[in-house]
Amino acid sequence: MKHGARSMEHGAPVLRAVTWAVYAFLYAPIAVLVVFSFNSERQTAVWKNFTLDWYRVLFRDELIGHAVANSLIVGVVATVVATVIGTMAGLALARHEFRGKRATMSLLYLPVIVPEIVVGAALVSLFGFIAMRLSLTTVILAHIAFSISYVALVVRARLAGFDRSLEEAAMDLGANRWQTFWRVTMPLITPGVMAGALLVFTLSIDDYIITSFVAGPGATTLPLQIYSMVKTGVTPEINAVSTLLLAVTIGLIAAAQRLQNPAR
Amino acid sequence: MNDVILRLDAVEKHFGATPAVHGVTLEIARGEFFALLGPSGCGKTTLLRLVAGFEQPDAGRVVLDGTDVAGVPANERPVNTVFQHYALFPHLTVADNVAFGLRYKSEIRNQKSDIDEMLRLVRLEGLGDRKPDQLSGGQKQRVALARALILHPKVLLLDEPLAALDVKLRKEMQVELKALQRRVGITFIFVTHDQEEALTLADRVAVMNLGKVEQVGTTEAIFERPWTKFVADFMGAVNFFDGFVVRPEKMRLHAAATAGAVEGKVESKVYQGETTRWLVRAADGKLLTVVEQNDGVPDAVSRLKPGDRVWVTWERRHEVPMK
Ligand SMILES: Nc1ncnc2c1ncn2[C@@H]1O[C@H](COP(=O)(O)OP(=O)(O)OP(=O)(O)O)[C@@H](O)[C@H]1O
Ligand SMILES: [Mg+2]
Numbered sequence: 001m002k003h004g005a006r007s008m009e010h011g012a013p014v015l016r017a018v019t020w021a022v023y024a025f026l027y028a029p030i031a032v033l034v035v036f037s038f039n040s041e042r043q044t045a046v047w048k049n050f051t052l053d054w055y056r057v058l059f060r061d062e063l064i065g066h067a068v069a070n071s072l073i074v075g076v077v078a079t080v081v082a083t084v085i086g087t088m089a090g091l092a093l094a095r096h097e098f099r100g101k102r103a104t105m106s107l108l109y110l111p112v113i114v115p116e117i118v119v120g121a122a123l124v125s126l127f128g129f130i131a132m133r134l135s136l137t138t139v140i141l142a143h144i145a146f147s148i149s150y151v152a153l154v155v156r157a158r159l160a161g162f163d164r165s166l167e168e169a170a171m172d173l174g175a176n177r178w179q180t181f182w183r184v185t186m187p188l189i190t191p192g193v194m195a196g197a198l199l200v201f202t203l204s205i206d207d208y209i210i211t212s213f214v215a216g217p218g219a220t221t222l223p224l225q226i227y228s229m230v231k232t233g234v235t236p237e238i239n240a241v242s243t244l245l246l247a248v249t250i251g252l253i254a255a256a257q258r259l260q261n262p263a264r
Numbered sequence: 265m266n267d268v269i270l271r272l273d274a275v276e277k278h279f280g281a282t283p284a285v286h287g288v289t290l291e292i293a294r295g296e297f298f299a300l301l302g303p304s305g306c307g308k309t310t311l312l313r314l315v316a317g318f319e320q321p322d323a324g325r326v327v328l329d330g331t332d333v334a335g336v337p338a339n340e341r342p343v344n345t346v347f348q349h350y351a352l353f354p355h356l357t358v359a360d361n362v363a364f365g366l367r368y369k370s371e372i373r374n375q376k377s378d379i380d381e382m383l384r385l386v387r388l389e390g391l392g393d394r395k396p397d398q399l400s401g402g403q404k405q406r407v408a409l410a411r412a413l414i415l416h417p418k419v420l421l422l423d424e425p426l427a428a429l430d431v432k433l434r435k436e437m438q439v440e441l442k443a444l445q446r447r448v449g450i451t452f453i454f455v456t457h458d459q460e461e462a463l464t465l466a467d468r469v470a471v472m473n474l475g476k477v478e479q480v481g482t483t484e485a486i487f488e489r490p491w492t493k494f495v496a497d498f499m500g501a502v503n504f505f506d507g508f509v510v511r512p513e514k515m516r517l518h519a520a521a522t523a524g525a526v527e528g529k530v531e532s533k534v535y536q537g538e539t540t541r542w543l544v545r546a547a548d549g550k551l552l553t554v555v556e557q558n559d560g561v562p563d564a565v566s567r568l569k570p571g572d573r574v575w576v577t578w579e580r581r582h583e584v585p586m587k
Pocket of ligand 2: 308
């Protein structure tokens, strides 16, 4: 033990330098983006004065407003639907033995690991096959499809440590299965379900690749809007909207983390 | 037995090939404190779960107060369970835990005062607003009891409820539990693998082995007159001879030759406070266990050491016949 600790101390300065380098590499672009969203100079490379002008421009921009509304509609609907279905799938997987359970498990993991570009291409050909016109609805369906797995996996993990005797105790005291579920099971898995929901909302709000395949005319979401604006040059306005998106995402992830590992 | 509250009739329960409960027939009287005693894995929990309704028997009948409860789900059976690890609802307060089952019992009115009275009965007054993780082990145990007793079950099933407590607390809870049972007059079926606990608490005991009931009887009968080698051994009567068994504390040691004694050598001695436990190797090679009271005054016997010659006697009337 002692020896190991000592040799780690010897390596510490090098390790620290490498760590900082990696962090700088990862976060410098983001830091630049955030800082320049407050820059009064339109020329993005030069810092002049602090201003909130770009945020003001942003809130008056109709295209961005429309995209934000679309993103919120997709995010909320997809989150609600995927959370309900994913929770039921997670419960079924954690609780019941059925034929094809292993296969179902593998299929659930797939959307998490299959490249998004493949999912997007598959969905767009599916919608074509069933002659469904691309619209905001197809975006919502696509987001639900890739989100269910995440909720199911989070809920299943939560149930792995669940004390079944609590449910037996509830039945023993007179509650039927339904009452047991709502009075005991559900309150105890709610943090897991909420964490899953936040994760899904975050994924939905951020998604570019899959959405770009399945979005119909007028169904531009915020990431699609940002990308189309970048094509004509990075403006402080884009920095500002990206900064906001970043803040929302970090907030949601932090909330999900807290729900899963509440500080004691 | 004239007033039978629970009758088990040739009850069978198998898990795959292993019989967990095998041909168990038992009658338990109203208001009785009944213990199910046996080693780990002998089927005690499975038997309780069959009565509670968490398992269905493969064969045989469970008759509760005159009604065959086959097919009646757990939540509709008038029995309640105190689980080994309490199974308190962690998201509910003590009072809400205790009140949990009340809403499914329409005949019980005046709930608030019921809850207060029950908390007082198990000495938890003032703790109603706590969450279970703010309670000690003994307090959790009492919440589990209160939560079940408030429903006035016909039978209360307790699955090793004291196993998780330390020795001192366990002794206290034994006394408390016995007093509580007398007071509420509810039939208790208590599972334990500790023979001393069964003797302290129960009116009658069923000793189980490999899914079968080996003997049912009063605590005294089980202790003094075991029917089978297994029961004798489990109750600590370990000196087996051809056709009978003698309890260690019924045997006497002598430091000098005595008429009719079995001669042997001291193999080991273990001081146990009130008593000393001796192992004696008889001349024929048999190992005898003798428990002598300690009176604090050293004598020829208490000074014996391993390797010393020793003589063991007992009275004929202490021989319990055994095949
Ligand atoms: N759900 C189950 N599935 C398979 N086997 C089981 C199940 N429940 C119990 N058994 C088996 O049945 C036998 C009796 O188990 P049971 O839990 O009733 O014993 P017990 O007397 O309560 O033991 P302990 O003192 O260790 O709690 C054991 O061999 C056990 O492995
Ligand atoms: Mg058990």
